[in-house]
Amino acid sequence: MKTLIAYPRFKKDTTYIIPNTVVKLFQASMTRFVYLERISIPDSVSTIDPAFLYDVGSKIKEIIVFRSFGQMKLSIAPTLAFERADFKENNITYIFSSQYPESNKCQPPFSLSSSSLLYFYLNLK
Secondary structure: OOEEOOOOOOOOOOEEEOOOOOOEEOOOOEEOOOOOOEEEEOOOOOEEOOOOEEOOEOOOOEEEEEEEOOOOOOOOOHHHHOOOEOOOHHHOEEEEEEEOOHHHOOOOHHHOOOOOEEEEEEOOO
16 A cells, blocks of 8 residues: 555544555545544655645544654645644654664554654644
8 A cells, every 4th residue: 555545434443553555645535534533654654645634623632653763754734634623733743763663663652662762752732
């Protein structure tokens, strides 16, 4: 999979870990979902459509973006992606890592091994 076209609207999971094979999030790929609250974006994603996240209201609580050491933050157009969302771009958590196990590459931070060297960059309100 190279481009995530659409997350299933009525899938009952509250957390979605985007596969490491995805490099692009398509327009409206994460929109109008019913149950989803948390999204984890791997460091393989290099392109995000400005309107990938649209019309989600107050549903989304957390977005975690993994970046390899030296990799830049993702560029997300706040006027489109977060137009109809309570969640804003400055609430995204970025995790920069110089090393972490391949199997844990896109897991929420609490499940990473303790031997991993992590650099956290948190954007707070």
